[in-house]
Amino acid sequence: MPAFKSVLAATLVIALSQPFASFAASDDYDILAPTSGRDPTAAEMVADTLVARPLYAVATVAGTAIFLVSLPFSAIGGNIEKSANELMIGPAQGLLTRCLGCIEPLGDGNFERSAE
Structure with missing residues (x-):
């Protein structure tokens, strides 16, 4: 059984690395x-x-x-918008507003991160 697991693991590694070989080449x-x-x-x-x-x-x-836990401290410091942009909106923009395989988000979208 241990030999089967190692063969299966090697097969999965080879199968999953094939798309990246053409990417690198x-x-x-x-x-x-x-x-x-x-x-x-x-x-x-x-x-x-x-x-x-x-x-x-x-x-x-x-x-x-993390944003919800730090919200009281952000409110005291007056930087709720900046912390929301960095902790929630940035990752959500990367997740939801990019085409598959693209680096940049599609269009302007409703999410905007401040340049500051």
Whole structure:
């Protein structure tokens, strides 16, 4: 049974790493501006689905919890809007307003983070 588990684990690692092999081998990938002027690749979509979206979901839930706990202190300090932007709106924007595989949010959306 331990041999079966190791073979299964190796098979899963190989199967899940295949989309990233084409991502790393692509010549047209620009690390400074990966989505400028082109559609996302399949590997970018897979990475976004398996890594980025779950992380944004966790960050949104955790940020909301932290915001609620720190709300009295933010109210005293007068920075409720800034803390809401950083802890809740930013991760929610990354989760909900981007196309699959894109880095930048779609359009302007209703979420706006202050430049400060």
